[in-house]
Amino acid sequence: MSFDQNAFIIILTGSMIAISCGLLGAFLMLRKMAMTGDAISHAVLPGIVIAFLISGSRHGLTMVIGAGLVGLIATACIEYLTQKVKLQSDASIGITFTSLFAIGIILITFLANQIDLDQDCVLYGEIAYVPIDLWITKAGTIMGPRTTYLAVINLVLAIAFVSLFYKELKLSTFDPEFAATIGLSTAGVNYGLMGMVSYTTVSSFEAVGAILVVALLVVPPATAFLWTKNLKKLLTVTAILGVLISFLGYYLAYLLNSSIAGAMASVAGVFFFVSVTLNRHQIPRIKSKMRRLREEMA
Amino acid sequence: MIQHIENPVVEVHDLMVSYGQNPVLWNVDLSLPAGSLVGILGPNGAGKSTLIKAIMGLVEANSGYSKLFDQELNQVRNKVSYVPQRESVDWDFPASALDIVMMGTYHHLGLLKRPGKKEKELAMDCLDKVNMKNFAGRQISELSGGQQQRVFIARALAQQAELYFMDEPFAGVDMSTEKALIELFREMTAEGKTVIVVHHDIYSAGKYFDWLIMLNMHLVASGPTAEVLTEELLTKTYGGKLSTLADLGEIIKKSGFNPLKD
Ligand SMILES: Nc1ncnc2c1ncn2[C@@H]1O[C@H](COP(=O)(O)OP(=O)(O)O)[C@@H](O)[C@H]1O
Ligand SMILES: [Mg+2]
Numbered sequence: 001m002s003f004d005q006n007a008f009i010i011i012l013t014g015s016m017i018a019i020s021c022g023l024l025g026a027f028l029m030l031r032k033m034a035m036t037g038d039a040i041s042h043a044v045l046p047g048i049v050i051a052f053l054i055s056g057s058r059h060g061l062t063m064v065i066g067a068g069l070v071g072l073i074a075t076a077c078i079e080y081l082t083q084k085v086k087l088q089s090d091a092s093i094g095i096t097f098t099s100l101f102a103i104g105i106i107l108i109t110f111l112a113n114q115i116d117l118d119q120d121c122v123l124y125g126e127i128a129y130v131p132i133d134l135w136i137t138k139a140g141t142i143m144g145p146r147t148t149y150l151a152v153i154n155l156v157l158a159i160a161f162v163s164l165f166y167k168e169l170k171l172s173t174f175d176p177e178f179a180a181t182i183g184l185s186t187a188g189v190n191y192g193l194m195g196m197v198s199y200t201t202v203s204s205f206e207a208v209g210a211i212l213v214v215a216l217l218v219v220p221p222a223t224a225f226l227w228t229k230n231l232k233k234l235l236t237v238t239a240i241l242g243v244l245i246s247f248l249g250y251y252l253a254y255l256l257n258s259s260i261a262g263a264m265a266s267v268a269g270v271f272f273f274v275s276v277t278l279n280r281h282q283i284p285r286i287k288s289k290m291r292r293l294r295e296e297m298a
Numbered sequence: 299m300i301q302h303i304e305n306p307v308v309e310v311h312d313l314m315v316s317y318g319q320n321p322v323l324w325n326v327d328l329s330l331p332a333g334s335l336v337g338i339l340g341p342n343g344a345g346k347s348t349l350i351k352a353i354m355g356l357v358e359a360n361s362g363y364s365k366l367f368d369q370e371l372n373q374v375r376n377k378v379s380y381v382p383q384r385e386s387v388d389w390d391f392p393a394s395a396l397d398i399v400m401m402g403t404y405h406h407l408g409l410l411k412r413p414g415k416k417e418k419e420l421a422m423d424c425l426d427k428v429n430m431k432n433f434a435g436r437q438i439s440e441l442s443g444g445q446q447q448r449v450f451i452a453r454a455l456a457q458q459a460e461l462y463f464m465d466e467p468f469a470g471v472d473m474s475t476e477k478a479l480i481e482l483f484r485e486m487t488a489e490g491k492t493v494i495v496v497h498h499d500i501y502s503a504g505k506y507f508d509w510l511i512m513l514n515m516h517l518v519a520s521g522p523t524a525e526v527l528t529e530e531l532l533t534k535t536y537g538g539k540l541s542t543l544a545d546l547g548e549i550i551k552k553s554g555f556n557p558l559k560d
Contacts, residue, residue, distance in 0.1 A: 030391060086318060164410060171401050174391045181354045181380040182405035182457075183372070229392045229437040 006131040009145050011250050013130050014264060016151040017204040018216045018242030020158040022224075024197050025217035026238050027162075029225065030173045031193075035090065036078060037217040039097030040194060041201040043074035045104025048202065053111065064202050071198020074100055075191060125209030127260045128253075147207050154203040161196050162235070165189065170231060208261040215265035219272050220245065226275040241271060299531060300328060301521035305368075307332035307461060307492045308353065313362035315345070315352050321515070322348050326362070328520040330509060335480075335487045336494040337507035337523075341536050344514045346496045347383060350463045354380045366461060376405060379459035381450050383466050389438050395449045396434040399424055402456025417456075424455040427482060429475070443470030451479065462486070462493045469498070480506050500532060 028037045044067035051066025074096050081092035127147075135146040143149070162169065172179040172189045179186050201213050208216065224237035249264030256263065306329030313326040322345045330336055338346050351357045353364045355371050367374050379402075402424070403417040425431045428448040438446060451467055468476045483493045487508070497503055503510060503523070510526050512518040512535040519526040519535070 032388075167404055167407070167412065168409070170393075170397075171404055174393065174398070175382065175387045175401070177351075177356050177382050177386060178380060178401070178453075180356060181375070181378070183375045184404075225392070229390075229439060230394070231392045231397070234392050 007250060009131045009148055010127055010260065011246050013145070013148045013151045013207060014127055014246030014249065014260070015243040016148075016155040017207055018220065018246050018264070019239045020151070020154045020200050021204070021213060021216035022220040022238035022242045023158050023162050023235055024193065024200060026221035026224070026235055027169050027173055027193055028197065028217060029221045034218045034222075035093050036075070036194070037197055038214045039078065039093045040071045040074050040197050041213045041217070042097045042104075043100035044068075044071050044198055044201050044205075045101055046070055046107055048205065049104055049107040049111070064199060067202035068195060068198045070100065071201070072191060072195055074198075075194040079187075079190075125205060125207050125212060125261050127207040130207060150203050151207070154200055158196060158200060161192070165192065169193070208264070212261045212265050215268050216242070216245075219265075219268040223268075223272045223275045226279045241268075245271065299519045299521050299526050300517060301525070302329045303331050305332070306330050308364070308366055308494070309368070310349075310353065310364045311362050313349075313352060313364060314360045315348055315357055316360055317357075323352065324516040326513075326517045328511060328517060330492065330494070330520075332492050333487050333490045334492060334508040335483050335506065336492070336509040336511060337497045337503045338494065338511045338513060339497060339500060339503055339535060340513035344535075346513055347465050349513060350380070350465055350494075350496065354378070354463060377460040379454040379457040379462045381454045381462070381464040381467055384443065384447050384450060384469060389441070389446055391438065393438055394435050395425065395430060395438060395441065395445075395452075396421055398438060398449050399452045399456050402453040405457065420458075421452070421456050424452040425449075427455055428452045429478065444472055444475055447471050448475070448479075460491055462491065464493065464495045466496045466498065468495075500527075503527070
């Protein structure tokens, strides 16, 4: 068991990614759109590949914009299929994301010789390389791990988005019709959220991969939902779970000598199933005990 | 029997709405007087919710238009409140009764601003008006159907509107609460506000409302309660020989053969 600078950087980066994903994922879950998050995280793949072809680099703005755009296209496509074609929403999601994902895979396979974009890396990520992937300025100064910077920016933007539009997200999630009648653009909120999910997926795919990002979008909020029925607490518990998942995931991977992202997803799964098991009897009992304590103190 | 009036607070003109290929509302043309308590009657599937949704801009009309306060909806959103059917939302949403009622204050706040002390006090007042003050901190999933309904009404009150559309606000509400709510709506109309309520029970409708709208895909009646609450119009609304719009068997099935049963 070791705790060195590398471990710190990896856990820190993982935590920040997990918190960003969890905050946005909580709203996806409450909107019964957890699978849309899944869809988007897969659908951005062709965006990543095309942006890579254009810019020739895995880093940078082109990538974020390219994938972000495809994410929004996927959202629009899903909306179109459900609203206009009147397809069931799960069918719309399934069609959209498998098509875009397939295009992405085909692009990667076809262009495999030309581009240095490893399918495994895109799908599973490799957070272990974060400490050695350094951001070096033109002048030659070493600024530190690049992905960590990306994760910081992502986290700041995710927190800003959720706190600035908290009221709008809350209202349009709970009662979109009522929201529309007071003149709130529910489509605007929806695209904003999907845009943030797309961006977050792209920003973190190198670290945790396009698939495992889904685990971080879905599992921590779902777990937190078993523990609290208060939106602010739900977001807080989700964030705390994000940190725990990253921390325990790192050491689990260390022990088992396995992929860190995979271990993080496994830890997330364990948290969820423990909560489900506890939820049957214990959570209501624990909560009522806590409530009684609070009432006694008041 | 469709009575039109001067200077209506709500005016619906030749409204036609369909979902896909299925027409739901035909040629609805009505006007409602300000300061009245209006009931909308009609069997299940008659298009009562659709009428309100079309007026509130939630479903698109194929043709026709509606005006509120003689203006477009967008100009008067601050003066209009909508209470959806209770089943239209998921009550497992993580929020307390107070949280939901606070949502009624959002449109006065505008984008980015957060509700503060003033909004909270208003929300508590509104919860008090529907006799739910003691449940302010309760999780909405732990409320009974009738209590959830009252939370929705409190949210509407917090909007401090002039015109209220309520879709089945009495569903799941016990009799004494229903009476108290009617009392509350009466106070509101006495202040000049207009309250429009989708209602199920034609027996109490006669006592509750000043004005009745009877709907069954097309508009059967719209007028003062005393004038339109007749057996002939009720039969026309709930059963009997309806026009050729829809499959007759379907209508009979829906109305359960009993013209007075919903
Ligand atoms: N979103 C929808 N899509 C398709 N059909 C709908 C939709 N909403 C309502 N309908 C149909 O329109 C008709 C009128 O519905 P509604 O306005 O809800 O009636 P009511 O409120 O009077 O019971 C019904 O036949 C219903 O099945
Ligand atoms: Mg209805």
